[in-house]
Amino acid sequence: MTIYSHHDADGIASAAIAVFVARRLGLKHEVRIRNQLTYEDVIGGEGVYWFNDMGSARLKDFRGVKGVITDHHTPVIYETHYTENGNNIYQFNPHLEGMDGSISQSGSTTTFLFSAHLVPEVSAVSHLPIVGSVGDLHDKKFGRLVDTDRELMLLARGMGLVEVKEDIRYFGRSSKPISYMLRFGNDPRIHSLYDNPSAVADFLSRHGVDRRDLKTLRWIDLDDGKREELISDLKGMLVREGGDPERLTGEVYELKSEPKSSMVKDMRDFSSLVNATSRKGKPEVGIRLCLFERGETMTEALQLYNDHLESLRKASKTLEEAEGKSVGNVLYYDFGDGVQNNITGTIATRIITHMNVPKTSIVMVMANLGSMKKISARISLELSEKVDLSLLFRQAATSFGGSGGGHRNAAGAIVPAGKEMEFVRMVNELLGNLVTA
Ligand SMILES: [Mn+2]
Structure with a gap:
């Protein structure tokens, strides 16, 4: 089995749950941690694949993949069993149940729920969904975990793994x-x-x-x-x-x-x-x-x-010296090769948290990624009540031959280098249409 997972704490906690399950079932397994799935990653080969905390946003690109997706990012296809393009994929995602994956159910919570049906002993690592949920800031809005994340937290407490x-x-x-x-x-x-x-x-x-x-x-x-x-x-x-x-x-x-x-x-x-x-x-x-x-x-x-x-x-030193530029309601920073391209999201979070950004703005942080531009964005919780950033990013990125997605309030995209300004302008326009609509 090939286990794919996202590169943040939620993804690593999910991968650890998947590894626990694979060991219990005696399955040979290999783990691949990704910032974003490449086109090669979603072409199926021999054996079974398990995508954790990622995959749902890219289902349309999958070809000939046999396996499972346990994710909480906004899906492109709302189907539990996906069989187009030679795939045979079971998709588990809170959005399919009408829940908001950005606060109720993390990737690791989703991985755990699926796993508990296969291997009940997984409750021995029921602290891991908490690692993922707090890593994804699911406890931020209400000052505590809610919904499915909360149920698993209570399980972990019951198992004597955590104290609240x-x-x-x-x-x-x-x-x-x-x-x-x-x-x-x-x-x-x-x-x-x-x-x-x-x-x-x-x-x-x-x-x-x-x-x-x-x-x-x-x-x-x-x-x-x-x-x-x-x-x-x-x-x-x-x-x-x-x-x-x-x-x-x-x-x-x-x-x-x-x-x-x-x-x-x-x-x-x-x-x-x-x-x-x-x-x-x-x-x-x-x-x-x-x-x-x-x-x-x-x-x-x-x-x-x-x-x-x-x-x-x-990165914060670079940030202090950098000047954000604005296009309409988009405030963007392009660091080129100046920052590691896997921390653009972290920097964007830092800007929206610590700098006085208007609540109506989209903060974007860019870095070079080979022949592509990696772009991470954040919006305030207030704006995310009206706007789903993951949809904006997906629509804009795909129109430039890139890919994008994420959550209502936090999203990322990869677009061909040189197209980033057109991308910024398009996102600003899409935002304008939504906010004034
Ligand atoms: Mn996650």
């Missing part, structure tokens, strides 16, 4: 010092602390944190009482600034098997570690982490994580 807590939802509870967490915590943003290290230091020493511990003390090192004290002060600040204090706290998930000292005790931290292994070209390390390997695997993963952070730091 009500706590602060800023990123880095176990991987970053509190000083970093509060400095860059952004949802909701506390203006008097945001990107203001001395204000953060004052805040923490007011609460009895020794200045010498500022660079090391993590949120999960604090006892419950201290955490509550900080949260109530932070909420007070939000109230005074006219922010939304309710958004500060919500559900967080912890891996029970990790010691408290672990930097990936918090599952969003775990998910970003898994993501980093893949972005740095070693997804097999992430898959092994997902399947409970530690020791040298963890050491290697942490090294890859540091390398990944370094790439992101370089």
Whole structure:
């Protein structure tokens, strides 16, 4: 069996579930992790294929493939059994059930649901859908996982794999010092602390944190009482600034098997570690982490994580110097060869999260990919209520001989190099038609 999967945390968690299933069934298997499926990838050969967290957007390009797609990206064909063009494919996707795959059911949740029918013992890795769901930010809108993602989270809790807590939802509870967490915590943003290290230091020493511990003390090192004290002060600040204090706290998930000292005790931290292994070209390390390997695997993963952070730091430097250009409601950055072409999505997320982009804009980040241009885009949750970015991207990209798709609020495309400006103009026009319609 050939297992294909997407290159982010959701894809790696899905691949790990598929590997678990293949091992249980005694199937020989090979794993291929992709940023985007190539035309060769979707031409079937000998044996069975299993596409995870990808495939649905490309079903029309499949030829002679036997196998299964477990995905949550917007499909091009709404059929569970697809037999055209010599294919024999079973497609499982929440969109076929009338659910929104961008919030209710991640790729790894879909892979897990399918797997549970084949191999019930897969519940031994029921923490993995959480890794994928939080990796895809499915807990962002409501401050907790919902719908099918939630059902599997409750299963993992029942299996004793994870613990669910009500706590602060800023990123880095176990991987970053509190000083970093509060400095860059952004949802909701506390203006008097945001990107203001001395204000953060004052805040923490007011609460009895020794200045010498500022660079090391993590949120999960604090006892419950201290955490509550900080949260109530932070909420007070939000109230005074006219922010939304309710958004500060919500559900967080912890891996029970990790010691408290672990930097990936918090599952969003775990998910970003898994993501980093893949972005740095070693997804097999992430898959092994997902399947409970530690020791040298963890050491290697942490090294890859540091390398990944370094790439992101370089990218944000490039970003600081770069100037976004606008065409109508599209704000785009073309980095050419200046950034790794598999982190354009990460950069686009960063721009829409941390820079003051109008809620009506589409943010696009471009990088070179051989003779093609890789384009990642994000829109605000508000705009995604009105517009499905995955459809815009697919329509525009295919009209230039490229491919595109994704989710309502996050999408990507690959178009022939030189066509990117026409692509930008077309997306802006399609957006205009939809918003004014
Ligand atoms: Mn996904």
